[in-house]
Amino acid sequence: MILIYIAAFILIATGAAGYILSRISLNPKTHDYEESYRSEVEAGKFDDEWFRSLEKEDVYIQSRDGLKLHGLWYPLEGSQKTIILSHGYSYTLYGSVKYMKMFHDRGFNLLLIDHRYHGLSEGKICTMGHREKMDHVGWVNWIENRVGRDTMIGVHGESMGATTALLHGEIDDRIGFIIADCPFQSLRDQFRYRLKVQFKMPAFPLLYAGNFISKIRAGLFYSDVSALNAVNKIKVPVLFIHGSSDVYTTPSNSINLKKAKSGSAFLYLVPGAGHAESYETDPENYRKVVYRFLDNTGV
Numbered sequence: 001m002i003l004i005y006i007a008a009f010i011l012i013a014t015g016a017a018g019y020i021l022s023r024i025s026l027n028p029k030t031h032d033y034e035e036s037y038r039s040e041v042e043a044g045k046f047d048d049e050w051f052r053s054l055e056k057e058d059v060y061i062q063s064r065d066g067l068k069l070h071g072l073w074y075p076l077e078g079s080q081k082t083i084i085l086s087h088g089y090s091y092t093l094y095g096s097v098k099y100m101k102m103f104h105d106r107g108f109n110l111l112l113i114d115h116r117y118h119g120l121s122e123g124k125i126c127t128m129g130h131r132e133k134m135d136h137v138g139w140v141n142w143i144e145n146r147v148g149r150d151t152m153i154g155v156h157g158e159s160m161g162a163t164t165a166l167l168h169g170e171i172d173d174r175i176g177f178i179i180a181d182c183p184f185q186s187l188r189d190q191f192r193y194r195l196k197v198q199f200k201m202p203a204f205p206l207l208y209a210g211n212f213i214s215k216i217r218a219g220l221f222y223s224d225v226s227a228l229n230a231v232n233k234i235k236v237p238v239l240f241i242h243g244s245s246d247v248y249t250t251p252s253n254s255i256n257l258k259k260a261k262s263g264s265a266f267l268y269l270v271p272g273a274g275h276a277e278s279y280e281t282d283p284e285n286y287r288k289v290v291y292r293f294l295d296n297t298g299v
Contacts, residue, residue: 063134067116083155136155154178184249244271
């Protein structure tokens, strides 16, 4: 009887821990929309006067599952090039503002998006790229309706936004190029790594319990989010960028993704940069690498 109680306790404890892991991944504490803007300005990550001077429009689309998704549209008159800027986990579209001028100076229309569950977009859960990739497809549809089907569309993503961009590239042949800044190669590998370094815990049984509960709550197995499986199906050029000192999503992710990518792929490791800090660590060389990539892809 005691063994039965012990087994029941272990089962319940594992299930509870798995639910907590599921909650952490699907329902992260997100940054306030306006506060994220103030934080970026106070940190000097972009020229606020220039940013405020741009013509902009708040835009909304409806996702395939009925969510109202928010974006900011910055048109450049006469431009037939558009870049989608896709932010990271738990943040807002203001995390992408620092990249805007780099593309604006190259003649791109700019679309900054709030992922579902983030910023001003609706959503009860974050799926780490699984459903977000289809939201990206919806934004491409919006761009084509606004600018025309002849527009060249690229995607720049940071962290979760980078992984989402790669998942998007697998299913949408209208994308002309992808820039993936500090992506994770797969959600399962990322959680296994974070359990080890952040919580000092083994993958078994917590990762498996969280995986099962995430499937129940969101229809999502962690294996469903795998940029490593997606990249060999992406036909367009991809530039991988990663900070060499990133300890949250290690550089090995981009190294492995670059190796797995068939066709045109480039890798830039930024010396000394932490997670999502590559641009602010060395903006001059970041721009040079991006511009060289755009030149090589004919954009």
